Amino acid sequence: MILRLVAFLALLLLPGLAAAQDRVVNVYNWSDYIDPYAVQRFTRETGIRVRYDVYDSLETLEGKLSAGRSGYDIIVPTSEPSFARLLRAGALAPLDRARLANWRNLDPTLMARVAEIDPGNRHGAIYLWGTVGLGLRLDRIKAIAPDMPLDGFDVLFKPENAARLARCGIMVMDSSTDVLPSVLRWAGRDPNAHALEDLRVAEQALMGIRRHVRAILPSGAILDALANGEACVALTYSGDVIQAQARAQEAGRGVQIGYVAPRQGAQLWFDMLAIPADAPNKEAAHEFINFLLRPDVMAGITNHVRYPNAVPASLAAVDVAVREDRNVYPDEAMLAESFVASTPPREIERARSRVWSRFKAGR
Amino acid sequence: MKPGGFVRAMMLAGFLFLWLPILLLMGFAFSADRIPFQWGGFSLRWFGVLAANERLLEAAWLSLCIAAASATLAVLAGGGIAVALARFGPFRGRAIFGALAGAPLVLPEVVIGLSLLLLFVALEGLIGWPAGRGALTILLAHAGFGAAYVAVVVQARLAEAENSLEEAAMDLGATPLVAFRTITLPLIAPALVAGWLLAFTLSLDDVVIASFVSGPAGTTLPIALFSMLRLGLTPEVNALGALVVLVLGSMLALALWLLGRRQG
Numbered sequence: 001m002i003l004r005l006v007a008f009l010a011l012l013l014l015p016g017l018a019a020a021q022d023r024v025v026n027v028y029n030w031s032d033y034i035d036p037y038a039v040q041r042f043t044r045e046t047g048i049r050v051r052y053d054v055y056d057s058l059e060t061l062e063g064k065l066s067a068g069r070s071g072y073d074i075i076v077p078t079s080e081p082s083f084a085r086l087l088r089a090g091a092l093a094p095l096d097r098a099r100l101a102n103w104r105n106l107d108p109t110l111m112a113r114v115a116e117i118d119p120g121n122r123h124g125a126i127y128l129w130g131t132v133g134l135g136l137r138l139d140r141i142k143a144i145a146p147d148m149p150l151d152g153f154d155v156l157f158k159p160e161n162a163a164r165l166a167r168c169g170i171m172v173m174d175s176s177t178d179v180l181p182s183v184l185r186w187a188g189r190d191p192n193a194h195a196l197e198d199l200r201v202a203e204q205a206l207m208g209i210r211r212h213v214r215a216i217l218p219s220g221a222i223l224d225a226l227a228n229g230e231a232c233v234a235l236t237y238s239g240d241v242i243q244a245q246a247r248a249q250e251a252g253r254g255v256q257i258g259y260v261a262p263r264q265g266a267q268l269w270f271d272m273l274a275i276p277a278d279a280p281n282k283e284a285a286h287e288f289i290n291f292l293l294r295p296d297v298m299a300g301i302t303n304h305v306r307y308p309n310a311v312p313a314s315l316a317a318v319d320v321a322v323r324e325d326r327n328v329y330p331d332e333a334m335l336a337e338s339f340v341a342s343t344p345p346r347e348i349e350r351a352r353s354r355v356w357s358r359f360k361a362g363r
Numbered sequence: 364m365k366p367g368g369f370v371r372a373m374m375l376a377g378f379l380f381l382w383l384p385i386l387l388l389m390g391f392a393f394s395a396d397r398i399p400f401q402w403g404g405f406s407l408r409w410f411g412v413l414a415a416n417e418r419l420l421e422a423a424w425l426s427l428c429i430a431a432a433s434a435t436l437a438v439l440a441g442g443g444i445a446v447a448l449a450r451f452g453p454f455r456g457r458a459i460f461g462a463l464a465g466a467p468l469v470l471p472e473v474v475i476g477l478s479l480l481l482l483f484v485a486l487e488g489l490i491g492w493p494a495g496r497g498a499l500t501i502l503l504a505h506a507g508f509g510a511a512y513v514a515v516v517v518q519a520r521l522a523e524a525e526n527s528l529e530e531a532a533m534d535l536g537a538t539p540l541v542a543f544r545t546i547t548l549p550l551i552a553p554a555l556v557a558g559w560l561l562a563f564t565l566s567l568d569d570v571v572i573a574s575f576v577s578g579p580a581g582t583t584l585p586i587a588l589f590s591m592l593r594l595g596l597t598p599e600v601n602a603l604g605a606l607v608v609l610v611l612g613s614m615l616a617l618a619l620w621l622l623g624r625r626q627g
Contacts (some may be wrong), residue, residue, distance in 0.1 A: 030590055032591060032594055051388070053579060055574070220595050224595040241592070
C-alpha cells in the first residue's frame with residue numbers, strides 16, 4: 001500500500017517520463033458514453049494508449065477549454081450550444097480529412113444538417129445523435145386513456161391530455177435549449193424564432209400544462225424515473241428513452257416504455273467528435289476519430305449506448321430493437337421534417353431563460 | 364443522571380437520520396434488480412459488474428490516493444501555520460497571515476477552483492510547471508484548502524494548551540526544536556490526526572474544485588459519479604458505496620483502536 005502510494009507520487013511528479021515512451025490520446029467524454037471494448041481494441045491495433053476522462057456537465061467541458069491548455073485531444077460536445085460556442089470561440093482545431101479515410105462512411109444528409117452550425121463540416125464528425133421527443137409508459141397510458149392518440153407532442157402540450165395523464169406522472173427535462181424549440185414547432189412557429197412574440201406563445205403553451213407537470217429534472221434523472229415507472233410521459237432525448245426501455249425490460253416489472261418523436265418535426269441534436277485547437281496529440285486524435293468511424297466499431301458503440309450513429313454501413317450490425325424503431329432511427333420523411341436548433345442572439349437568449357425560470361417556478 | 368426515555372429516543376432518531384440512508388444504500392447493493400433502489404432478491408451480481416468496471420475502480424483508487432497524499436501535505440502545511448500563529452507571538456503581518464490562511468474556509472469553492480485553474484495555466488506558461496493539469500494539480504489544490512482546515516483545528520488545540528510547558532522545557536536546557544518535538548508535538552498529535560481525517564474526507568468528496576483543476580488522467584470518483592448521472596444511475600454505485608463505507612469504516616475503527624490502546 002505504502003509502496004504503491006510512493007510509486008503513485010513518483011508518477012505524479014514525473015509525468016513526462018511515463019508518457020514519453022508510448023503514444024497517448026486523451027479523451028474527454030461522458031461516462032459510459034462509449035463501448036469499452038472499442039477502446040481496448042483501438043489500443044491493441046494502434047499501440048496508442050487511451051486516457052479516458054469524464055465530465056460532469058458540458059459547462060465544465062467549455063470552462064476547461066476556454067481556460068486553454070486543457071490537455072485533451074478528443075472532446076464530444078453537443079452540437080448546440082457547446083460545439084457551436086466552442087467553434088465561435090476558436091477553441092476547435094480544423095480536422096485533417098487526409099488522415100480520416102473513414103470520413104466517407106458518414107451519412108451526408110446528417111452531416112449537411114450539422115453544416116448549418118459548422119460550415120463545410122471542417123471541425124467535427126458526428127459521433128452519436130438523436131431527437132427530442134416523448135418517453136411514454138405505454139402500459140399505464142393504455143389503462144388510463146386508451147383512446148389517446150400517441151403520435152406527437154399533443155399528448156403533452158394539449159392541456160386536456162396533460163390533465164388526464166397528470167396523475168401517472170409527467171416530467172420535462174431541465175434544458176431550455178432542448179425544449180423551447182420543440183414547443184415553438186408544436187405551436188406552429190419557427191423553432192429558432194427570434195421574436196419576443198413567438199416566445200410568449202411558447203410560454204403560454206408551457207404554463208398551460210405547468211400544473212400537470214410533476215417534475216422538471218436533469219435528463220439522467222428522467223431516465224431513471226422512466227425506467228422505474230415513476231414517469232408516464234417524459235419530454236427527453238431519444239437515446240435516454242431507449243436506455244430506459246432496456247432497463248425496464250431487464251427489471252421485468254411489466255413497465256413498458258415507448259418513444260414517440262413528434263409528428264410535426266423533431267429537434268435533432270448531435271454529439272460531435274472534435275479536437276481542441278491546442279490538443280497536444282493531434283495525430284493520435286485523428287487516428288482515434290478515424291477508428292471510431294469504422295462501421296463495425298460504430299455498431300458496437302450504438303449497441304452499447306443505444307444512441308443512433310451517423311455511419312449507415314454500421315446498421316447491419318446494430319441491434320434490431322434500436323435499428324428498427326422508426327422513432328429512434330427516423331426514416332427519411334421524418335428527417336426531412338426535423339430541424340436543428342441554432343444559437344439565438346443574446347437578448348433572445350436572456351428572454352428564453354426568463355421564460356424557462358418562470359416555467360420551472362410555476363410563476 | 365440517567366438518561367431518560369426522551370433523551371434515548373432523540374439519540375435513536377439522530378442516529379437513524381444519520382445512518383439510515385447509508386444502511387439503505389448498503390442493503391440495496393445486494394439487490395439483483397437493474398433499477399438501483401428496488402429490491403430484486405439477494406445477489407452479489409453488482410459487485411461482479413463493479414469489479415469489471417475498471418474505469419470506476421481506477422477513479423476510486425485515484426481519489427483515495429489523492430485524499431491520502433493531500434491530507435498529509437495539508438497536515439504539514441496547516442500544522443506549521445497553526446504553530447506560527449499560536450506560538451510565534453505578534454510578528455509583523457500576523458493578522459494578514461492569519462486572514463489569508465483562513466481564506467479558503469470562507470471563499471466559495473467555485474472561486475477557489477477558478478482561480479487555481481487560472482494560476483496553474485499561467486504557471487505552465489511562465490515556468491512550464493505543472494506540465495498540464497491532472498492528478499497532481501488536484502492534489503495541490505486539495506492540500507491547499509485542506510491546510511486551512513487543519514490550521515483551524517490545530518490552532519484551537521494549541522490555544523487550549525498553555526505554552527508554559529515549552530518554556531519550562533527550554534528553561535531546563537532544551538533547544539526549541541527538542542522542545543517542539545518532545546512537548547508540542549505530542550500535545551497537538553490528536554489535533555493533527557483529526558485534521559488529517561478532516562482533510563482526507565474533504566478531498567474525497569470534493570467535486571467543484573477538482574472539476575476545475577483536473578486534466579487528462581485526473582478523473583476522481585466524485586467526478587466519475589456525477590458524469591454517470593447523465594445516463595442515470597446503475598446499482599454498481601450502490602456496490603461501490605458499500606465498499607467505500609466498509610473500507611473507510613474499518614480504517615476509522617482501526618485508528619480508534621490504536622489510539623485507545625496507546626492511552627490504555
